[in-house]
Amino acid sequence: xxxxxxxxxxxxxxxxxxxxxxxxxxxxxxxxxxxxxxxxxxxxxxxxxxxxxxxxxxxxxxxxxxxxxxxxxxxxxxxxxxxxxxxxxxxxxxxxxxxxxxxxxxxxxxxxxxxxxxxxxxxxxxxxxxxxxxxxxxxxxxxxxxxxxxxxxxxxxxxxxxxxxxxxxxxxxxxxxxxxxxxxxxxxxxxxxxxxxxxxxxxxxxxxxxxxxxxxxxxxxxxxxxxxxxxxxxxxxxxxxxxxxxxxxxxxxxxxxxxxxxxxxxxxxxxxxxxxxxxxxxxxxxxxxxxxxxxxxxxxxxxxxxxxxxxxxxxxxxxxxxxxxxxxxxxxxxxxxxxxxxxxxxxxxxxxxxxxxxxxxxxxxxxxxxxxxxxxxxxxxxxxxxxxxxxxxxxxxxxxxxxxxxxxxxxxxxxxxxxxxxxxxxxxxxxxxxxxxxxxxxxxxxxxxxxxxxxxxxxxxxxxxxxxxxxxxxxxxxxxxxxxxxxxxxxxxxxxxxxxxxxxxx
Numbered sequence: 001x002x003x004x005x006x007x008x009x010x011x012x013x014x015x016x017x018x019x020x021x022x023x024x025x026x027x028x029x030x031x032x033x034x035x036x037x038x039x040x041x042x043x044x045x046x047x048x049x050x051x052x053x054x055x056x057x058x059x060x061x062x063x064x065x066x067x068x069x070x071x072x073x074x075x076x077x078x079x080x081x082x083x084x085x086x087x088x089x090x091x092x093x094x095x096x097x098x099x100x101x102x103x104x105x106x107x108x109x110x111x112x113x114x115x116x117x118x119x120x121x122x123x124x125x126x127x128x129x130x131x132x133x134x135x136x137x138x139x140x141x142x143x144x145x146x147x148x149x150x151x152x153x154x155x156x157x158x159x160x161x162x163x164x165x166x167x168x169x170x171x172x173x174x175x176x177x178x179x180x181x182x183x184x185x186x187x188x189x190x191x192x193x194x195x196x197x198x199x200x201x202x203x204x205x206x207x208x209x210x211x212x213x214x215x216x217x218x219x220x221x222x223x224x225x226x227x228x229x230x231x232x233x234x235x236x237x238x239x240x241x242x243x244x245x246x247x248x249x250x251x252x253x254x255x256x257x258x259x260x261x262x263x264x265x266x267x268x269x270x271x272x273x274x275x276x277x278x279x280x281x282x283x284x285x286x287x288x289x290x291x292x293x294x295x296x297x298x299x300x301x302x303x304x305x306x307x308x309x310x311x312x313x314x315x316x317x318x319x320x321x322x323x324x325x326x327x328x329x330x331x332x333x334x335x336x337x338x339x340x341x342x343x344x345x346x347x348x349x350x351x352x353x354x355x356x357x358x359x360x361x362x363x364x365x366x367x368x369x370x371x372x373x374x375x376x377x378x379x380x381x382x383x384x385x386x387x388x389x390x391x392x393x394x395x396x397x398x399x400x401x402x403x404x405x406x407x408x409x410x411x412x413x414x415x416x417x418x419x420x421x422x423x424x425x426x427x428x429x430x431x432x433x434x435x436x437x438x439x440x441x442x443x444x445x446x447x448x449x450x451x452x453x454x455x456x457x458x459x460x461x462x463x464x465x466x467x468x469x470x471x472x473x474x475x476x477x478x479x480x481x482x483x484x485x486x487x488x489x490x491x492x493x494x495x496x497x498x499x500x501x502x503x504x505x506x
Contacts, residue, residue: 097436163239166216183219184226184423185448185457193260193451194218200255212240212248220245221252225445228426250437253444261443264450265338277372279334283412284405285494286387291339291374292332293386294413295351296421296469297325298442299430309346314470323347326435327354328417328442331374336416337453338446344439351379352474355386375409379471381479387487391473402491414467420449422465 168174169182179187194215201218203211216238224234224245234245268276273290280289302324303310315323325347331340342358355361355376363369369385376388389403389410421427424445433441478484 161235161239161241163237166219166238169219170215180457181460182226183222184459184463185222185452185455189451189455189457190218190222192455193222193448196263197252197255197259200259201252212244216240217248218252220248221444222448224249225253225424225426225441225448228424228429228431230432249433250440253440256444256447257440260447260451264454265341265443265447267339268333273372276333280375280409283334284409285497286373286375286405286409286490288372289375289387289409290369290372292409292413293329293355293374293376293380294332294410294417294469295327295329295354295379296417296467297327297347298427298438300324300326300347300435300438301430301432303435306346309348312347314472315347318468318470326438326442328446329354329358329360330413330417330446331360332413332416334412335453336412336419337450338416341443341446343442343446350472350474351377352381355380375406375413377410377471378473381474381477382483382487384480384483387483387490388477390487391477398491398495401495402487405494416449416453418465418467419453419459420445421467422463423449423452423459428465 169179176186179190183190197218198214202214205211220234220238220240223229223237224231231242231245234240234249235242238245240248268290276290277288280292281287297312297315299315300310302322307324310324310326312323312325315325326343327345327347327349329342329351330338332338340360342354342360345354345357349357360374364383364385372385373387374385376386378389378391380386380388382388387406389406390399395403426433426441427445431438431441
């Protein structure tokens with residue numbers, strides 16, 4: 001019994017020791033699991049945080065892109081709205097100006113009639129006529145039947161101005177060369193224009209004053225266009241008032257547009273088109289060419305509306321002086337005579353946009369120029385009817401030779417515009433003419449240029465003008481795959497038939 005008790009105590013101590021070791025081992029194992037679990041949780045949390053951060057960054061980038069796209073679309077729509085508002089305002093402005101001019105003319109006529117009545121009444125009273133017969137005296141003065149008023153006479157005081165210079169120019173003895181220098185044309189051409197416009201610009205004498213003769217009216221306009229001198233000097237040269245000279249210039253230019261433009265500036269007939277094709281082909285070797293196209297800029301004073309639209313950035317950068325302008329697009333035949341013009345679009349528009357706005361482009365879309373070419377510079381796009389030079393940097397021999405021939409035709413239009421600006425000095429500097437009247441004046445210059453060219457009026461060497469216009473390659477320069485193939489074929493044929501130049505080899 002005594003031996004069994006110590007053994008039992010030993011067994012109990014062993015069991016208690018093993019239990020303690022088991023408990024400690026379990027605690028350590030549990031602690032290790034907790035550490036691992038915590039580490040995994042931290043890793044998962046970090047990964048989740050990184051994923052959220054990456055997602056947020058992606059959303060921010062996507063949001064910024066969407067905002068940028070919306071802003072670009074908004075700016076584009078604003079620009080379109082601004083241009084539409086500008087053209088609407090311009091049309092409204094022209095309409096209001098025409099209405100105001102009509103109202104002014106009606107008031108002027110009413111005032112003139114009232115003044116005539118007052119003058120006639122005063123004359124009747126001074127001659128001893130009774131007050132009760134005032135109306136009869138007015139009637140007889142108008143009818144030329146009263147012995148007291150034998151004919152229409154000037155009743156209002158008019159300032160006497162010297163017109164010696166014009167009287168000398170109008171004399172048959174005035175030298176032809178001096179006349180050409182003053183009016184950029186000979187006397188016969190001047191007489192032709194006067195005869196053509198006589199029925200439209202002639203006015204009758206009134207009781208208030210004698211009408212300005214047709215020749216003097218036409219001379220005022222042509223001299224003003226030729227020299228570009230201010231109206232103050234025009235007034236002094238012709239012995240007329242400044243406002244009268246301004247009115248005469250606009251009236252004669254409007255008459256030129258109405259009477260002479262349909263006759264002297266129009267698209268040629270079929271027979272003439274055939275001759276034009278032959279002449280252009282003899283110059284360049286390129287077949288089916290019916291015209292050479294060029295766009296120039298006319299400087300203007302900063303307009304009161306839509307200033308940004310008329311701002312000419314390229315001229316401003318080149319001249320280091322703020323410039324505003326409007327555009328004149330023209331197509332000429334081999335002689336440099338205009339067959340089509342598009343006048344008056346703002347100077348900020350590049351050549352290809354002016355072309356798209358023109359009547360020429362609308363007629364082309366209707367198939368009017370199918371099968372023929374109009375030659376343009378690098379500022380125009382290549383289309384089914386517009387043939388332009390290659391504009392890439394590295395040209396092949398064939399392409400370079402083709403560009404030379406295109407340049408020869410393009411030079412005809414550029415030289416024609418140079419003669420226009422050289423002959424009509426008003427186009428060389430900012431003019432006093434209002435923006436809404438400028439297209440009429442520029443159109444008259446183009447018509448008068450055609451008349452001078454058709455009548456072989458040579459431009460004096462001292463009046464030659466160096467034309468500088470900046471061409472911008474359009475954003476979409478190739479607009480027809482068919483035209484690309486046709487241009488390549490023309491270039492190949494030029495080289496194959498020895499029409500291409502070789503000046504670039506030397």
